[in-house]
Amino acid sequence: MNVTRQLGSLSTLQAAKRVGCRLLLLSLLLMLMAACGSEAATTAAGEAVPVVEGIGVGATPEQADPGAAEVLPALEPVTLAEGEKLRVVATTSLVADVARRVGGDAIELTTLMPLGVDPHSYAPTPEDLRLLNDAHLILINGLGLEEALMPVLTDLDTPVPVVSVNAGLAPLTYGEGTEAETVVSEEAADEQNHLVDPHTWLSVNNVLIWIDNVAGSLAMLDTLNVDSYFSNASAYHDELAALDAELRGQIDTLPQERRKLVTDHREFSYFAQDYGFEIVGAVIPASSTMTSPSAQELAALQKLIQAEGVSAIFVGENVNTSVVDQLANDLRLKVVKLYTSSLSDADGPAPDYPTLMRYDVNAIVTALAE
Numbered sequence: 581m582n583v584t585r586q587l588g589s590l591s592t593l594q595a596a597k598r599v600g601c602r603l604l605l606l607s608l609l610l611m612l613m614a615a616c617g618s619e620a621a622t623t624a625a626g627e628a629v630p631v632v633e634g635i636g637v638g639a640t641p642e643q644a645d646p647g648a649a650e651v652l653p654a655l656e657p658v659t660l661a662e663g664e665k666l667r668v669v670a671t672t673s674l675v676a677d678v679a680r681r682v683g684g685d686a687i688e689l690t691t692l693m694p695l696g697v698d699p700h701s702y703a704p705t706p707e708d709l710r711l712l713n714d715a716h717l718i719l720i721n722g723l724g725l726e727e728a729l730m731p732v733l734t735d736l737d738t739p740v741p742v743v744s745v746n747a748g749l750a751p752l753t754y755g756e757g758t759e760a761e762t763v764v765s766e767e768a769a770d771e772q773n774h775l776v777d778p779h780t781w782l783s784v785n786n787v788l789i790w791i792d793n794v795a796g797s798l799a800m801l802d803t804l805n806v807d808s809y810f811s812n813a814s815a816y817h818d819e820l821a822a823l824d825a826e827l828r829g830q831i832d833t834l835p836q837e838r839r840k841l842v843t844d845h846r847e848f849s850y851f852a853q854d855y856g857f858e859i860v861g862a863v864i865p866a867s868s869t870m871t872s873p874s875a876q877e878l879a880a881l882q883k884l885i886q887a888e889g890v891s892a893i894f895v896g897e898n899v900n901t902s903v904v905d906q907l908a909n910d911l912r913l914k915v916v917k918l919y920t921s922s923l924s925d926a927d928g929p930a931p932d933y934p935t936l937m938r939y940d941v942n943a944i945v946t947a948l949a950e
């Protein structure tokens with residue numbers, strides 16, 4: 581076992597322990613709520629963790645993006661009629677997949693965005709508005725991912741709690757950690773809006789936090805099914821911890837000097853940091869697809885790709901690739917499709933989150949090993 585592998589295993593273990601503690605804390609909080617009534621629980625919650633309300637429940641403008649919330653908001657239990665299930669709307673197919681695993685049969689789950697759409701640019705339909713207003717809980721990625729949807733989520737007719745599955749996660753910002761060299765000047769980086777990378781799920785350890793946040797939210801709203809939510813969460817936790825170890829094992833077969841990523845837009849910060857890759861650059865030098873590169877930025881990237889000896893560009897299935905194709909053609913690079921922001925349909929290669937991660941890691945390792 582080499583040093584990278586040991587370090588990798590260690591960080592997985594530490595993350596699993598940390599998340600395990602979070603689950604325990606949430607269970608204790610819920611037990612307190614059941615034992616003492618909601619007033620005492622609020623006090624307990626206030627003492628244990630500072631409570632930040634989600635949007636739609638008296639939020640201030642500074643909290644307009646619940647993805648920026650440091651902790652999960654406290655949610656009031658809802659009263660369900662006999663046979664009525666908790667209605668949960670999840671924005672992306674990835675958020676919905678975790679909600680499905682944790683909520684199981686106890687919730688009525690709807691995914692807002694169709695498979696294969698770009699979550700940055702998706703705008704809601706009139707039917708979506710009805711679903712959102714009728715929900716007991718709206719689960720979002722947050723951190724600015726759902727750019728086109730946010731104005732609607734902050735202005736619903738009914739006060740539905742909106743919770744980011746990333747609550748409590750420290751987001752990575754543009755240029756942090758794994759950059760070989762930034763493609764744009766610092767001034768240009770300051771000017772652009774998409775500084776936080778919202779694509780947290782591309783590191784499995786982050787999805788362990790999603791599981792906690794989903795279980796905690798469901799349990800606070802639907803107190804009759806607390807045991808089911810936490811036992812589902814715990815089982816999925818174990819499955820993903822094993823998945824993380826499996827992926828690290830596969831990545832270890834790739835020599836360190838080959839672990840260089842060029843992508844369509846900036847979405848691999850967490851993946852690169854947690855799995856030991858270097859980000860050479862992105863065709864769109866932003867954490868969003870809703871902008872395009874300048875001629876200078878493309879020229880700078882072209883130089884970097886040649887200097888670093890990169891042979892492949894990785895592109896999300898749901899991303900428009902005309903600029904990527906042009907660059908790949910000019911530099912004779914392989915274009916490798918990945919499932920980055922949406923699951924595939926049930927018959928496709930990425931029908932659920934663990935399969936998506938296996939597919940992507942296998943495609944990355946295979947392409948870079950050649």
Ligand SMILES: [Zn+2]
Pocket residue numbers: 700779845847867868869921
């Ligand atoms: Zn993206």
